[in-house]
Amino acid sequence: xxxxxxxxxxxxxxxxxxxxxxxxxxxxxxxxxxxxxxxxxxxxxxxxxxxxxxxxxxxxxxxxxxxxxxxxxxxxxxxxxxxxxxxxxxxxxxxxxxxxxxxxx
Numbered sequence: 608x609x610x611x612x613x614x615x616x617x618x619x620x621x622x623x624x625x626x627x628x629x630x631x632x633x634x635x636x637x638x639x640x641x642x643x644x645x646x647x648x649x650x651x652x653x654x655x656x657x658x659x660x661x662x663x664x665x666x667x668x669x670x671x672x673x674x675x676x677x678x679x680x681x682x683x684x685x686x687x688x689x690x691x692x693x694x695x696x697x698x699x700x701x702x703x704x705x706x707x708x709x710x711x712x
Contacts (some may be wrong), residue, residue, distance in 0.1 A: 608646070609667045613655040613702030621690040621700065622655065628687065630648045643673035657703070 613669070617625045640648060644665035651658045663670040674680045687693075696703045 609663045610707070611661050611663055611670065612658045612707075613668050613704065613706040614705065615659070615694075616692040617652065617655040618690045618692060619655060622688050623651070625652075625687075628690070633679070633683070637682050639674065639677045639679045641685060645670055659708040 644663050646662045646664055648661035649659070661670075694703055
């Protein structure tokens with residue numbers, strides 16, 4: 608199973624709204640993530656900095672493809688645009704993949 612990690616930032620003063628929107632995540636968004644083979648998805652924050660991690664049971668490329676082609680993900684991105692500062696990979700449309708430098712199993 609491939610692992611994926613990303614970073615982003617919450618717009619200043621918008622942390623409560625960011626948390627609220629994830630507490631109320633759309634069922635269809637959850638379904639897209641599951642159909643992309645995404646498991647164990649967790650997002651942490653410190654201040655306005657976000658760190659996300661998930662595992663891809665069908666590989667990172669497959670997960671990125673499903674998300675990039677999804678109208679639901681496109682709507683979610685628009686919905687989050689006012690509170691989330693996120694770089695996107697121009698090829699995949701996903702957050703740029705962080706490079707793993709250490710892993711302890």
